Amino acid sequence: MQPNDLDRIARQIRLRDLQAVFEAGAGHIGGEMSAIDILTALYFRVLDVSPEAPRRPDRDRFVLSKGHVALALYVTLARRGFIPEEEIATFLKPHSRLNGHPNCNKVPGVETNTGPLGHGLPVAVGMAKAAKLTGATYRVYVLTGDGEMQEGSNWEAIASAAQFGLDNLTLVIDHNRFQQGASLKDTNNLAPFPAKLEAFGWDVTEINGNAMDEIVPALEKRGRRPHCIVAHTNKGHGISFMQDKVDWHHKVPNAEQYEIAVAELSEAL
């Protein structure tokens, strides 16, 4: 699938995500919009996964470490055929399997339960190490938030990934520059990330994480060391009034804002 097709799918996923947030009255829309291009590239171009056999042993693994953007993952999984598209309407409803953070025992395609930050990368290191031990050829991708990199567990995992020589592991940092309460810069500024990862023995690629023609080659890059993609993204990407506004971490649009956002996202479809 080519960048233009992927862009179209990403727009559709954004629109469905926006509708679901509006209908559920909850979600983490800012970080969902920043990450959707990366999720789209993964599920519609890069990952070797099978909706009809979600636990196939040699499947590629994707771990959504920033589990609070579960809705974006659910919409992507639905669009890819892992769950029925109409099920998105149950998001956050009583007894829905689509709760606020993904559950691997309920939702096909989810590999491990995330929600508390700093959990996905250590698990992904274990998955990649397992492939090395068994000779499996699958690859492991993990998506973290940039604020999430403040969790010390990530740096334990980064060090061990280099030690284990995990050239089958790709970490994507969704660098949208905002965390829940403020900008990364005004909180605990780990940026710039590249030199830190390089110092730990990783290869690093910096990209515009909302540009398909940069995302795809970065995800498909192969090297001899673990690979970190620092994806410069915009929180709320695709919806003008949300973009780069910390308020939209988990704010829900009102009816008027919703109409504007739908119009903006529909324009390019």
Add this chain to the structure above:
Amino acid sequence: MNAVTPSAKLHDCRDAFVAVLERLGADNPKVVAVCNDSVGSSKLGGFKARWPERLVNVGIAEQNLVGVGAGLANGGLLPFVCAAACFLTGRSLEQIKADIAYSNANVKLVGISSGMAYGELGPTHHSIEDFAWTRVLPNLPVIAPCDSIETAAAVEWAARYDGPVFLRLSRVGVPDLLPAGHTFALGKANLLRDGDAVTLIANGTLTHRMVKAAAILAEKGIEARVLNMATVRPIDVEAVVAAARETGAILTAEEHSTFGGLGSAIAEVVVAEAPVPMKILGVPGIFAPTGSAEFLLDEFGMSPAAIAEAAIALIARKSSRT
């Protein structure tokens, strides 16, 4: 029934653990050991010598330790994640909750040197909170074997069981109590001595002390039932209710805080199903003073003689109710 007789020889249960682990490793290439620089304290040197590539040492990084264990299981391996119980459960509790229990990852968590095994190293290294922390987690059986025979059986069982397990082992020498060839059954207590005056329930390093306390009581003409209850979750409701109904009083002892451990788990059953007088022995809600594990167990009223005295006092409460 004949009461069990503790063996004269004492065993470090870590030896039984690694003997079985190496046997499992020889049979199944998917068995891997994961540790946090704890090759020596977890006695994994033999495993490492045989299969160096299957000994995954993440270094001193316990959050990563447990997360990596979950990932290895996702990749189709059978990981035994080994670390000092205090660090494994204390440092990594959220990983145990989210990555292991909630994700239902097929990971065997092995807490080594639990309780007060590290003695004089002090409360930072004591693991007397781990029953309380782990037994509230769904999906996670919590098991503290009483001797080397039960340790071996529990490790064999854990390898066959499809799901997460927390095995709580000690390094303090204990006599063998269970018969050779014993097989482990999750959530099933073992009757070590029968009696009707009181029931003594323990696990881990306290079971043999209960057996010795029961012998002291027998010399005084008091017949105590002794149950070894390795499984803290799921608790053996049937055995607890029978003990309450048939003996009228329950005394528990554990190398753990009196808050939230085996005694608490039993009390939850007793108050709901068959209220009878109880006494819970353990570390009484304090950070322990300096001393060896054996010294501290005695200090906290868990020598066989002190247990016997506590049982007599408990039996008196039973008769004063009628």
